[in-house]
Amino acid sequence: MTAPPGEALERLQHRAAAAGGRWLDETEPGCWRTVTITTPEGYRAAYWQELFPSDEETLALFAAGPDRLEAALAGLGEAGLDLARAPGTWSIREQVLHVVDLELAALHKLKFALAGPERGRVYNGNGFSQDAWAAGMRYAARPVRAEAALFRLLREHVLCVCEHTPGALARSVIASGREETAGRLMKMMAGHANVHIRRIGEIRKQHAVD
Template sequence: MSSRPTRAIPVRDLEESVRFYTERLGFRLVARHPDAAHLETPSGHVLLAGPAVDPAPYLAPPGTRARPGAVLYFFTPDIEATARRLPEAVLVRTDWGERKLELPDPNGYTVSFWTENDLTPEEALALFRSAPDRLEAALAGLTEAQLDLARAPGKWSIRQIVHHMTDSAVGAIAGLRYAIAEPGRLYRPNPYSPDTWDEGLHSHRRPVGPSVALFRAVHEHLVQLIEYVPGALQRYTVNEAGARMPVGRMVGMLACHAAGHVEQIRETRRVHGI
């Protein structure tokens, strides 16, 4: 992982934000600049960018920038310990096994600490298998105009959520196939910025039909591989540090990711009464 920041978080008051992220959240201050601060977090390196600063010179390319009001996700290996340290945070448990700890930051963002889901590999596979049906059920009966509704100002529309779900599924398929076909091999994932892809792929205006079909095809293909290859859920790739990424864990993460976005679509429908 790069030691340079990969994401910029624009802030209104740099001093206040540095105190919050270091003293309150426990992130490490790596470097202080006149108009920005480089922090190390459990999920990598970020840059707190003061008002009107161009963060690009500080970032490892391609670099991303948090949008106003965004949810900032950080991994924690022990969510209970993090909850004890942050008693004002809200612990969220979803019906599909996710555990998140959320609290506001001083700039209007939501800080969300996440940890591994508590699904068994078999439960994760069942949730993964059901994702295409869940998505299609959540979209049933919507008109083209209704696909452009969002659950709140600044949030993605239903249309954008659908395209993002497919982007994530397609982006993950290579790592899963490498793990199943060549267990134990080195794999270097190539992360993407959802906001950059949303804009670059014109997700705000494309019809969703092809993305829904591709989402189903990816899921059905992977389920078939897992069912036909003995011990597939236990197979894994390794990263450059030697850490293992098992298929069961990847499937669980993708299953929970999809379930969360399906719930956002349903929430949008509830907000608009459709």
């Protein structure tokens, strides 16, 4: 019998610790589990497992995003927004603008899923380079107040649509050859934003900005 993923990972964690390896768990609750193991020799192994919350849990994750972002930014002035983990990495300001742009890009696909109950609708969208967008739209120099407000309004808009649309989270489109439900899209959007919100918190802690 194969051990459940959680049990197998726990055993692997103990083995890695015994061998002097490093274990990094960057799990996003309700969205995915991500674990990276670095051996004493410098080799790295990564494990990723998608999690499948209920519709109610997905809606709660999605709804919590604006409060989490605003809390992460509370009390920061312009100088604070320009703090980063290290030179050449994104600042808090750039993290925020990226989150909102990704939200806008993903929203287009999500709205196609929510707009019709029929399965099999094909969605054709364009990918984008996050670094090219950051440079082209001057993330490093722009204010974030309007974007943080827009993030809240976008989330409220989607939640309102879901509230008034029967079976909203089960509606879907076909994208890149696979079915994508509205619920899964919302979960991944929530997880993506939470990753960057957590990074903002890490930057504040690193620079002792309470």
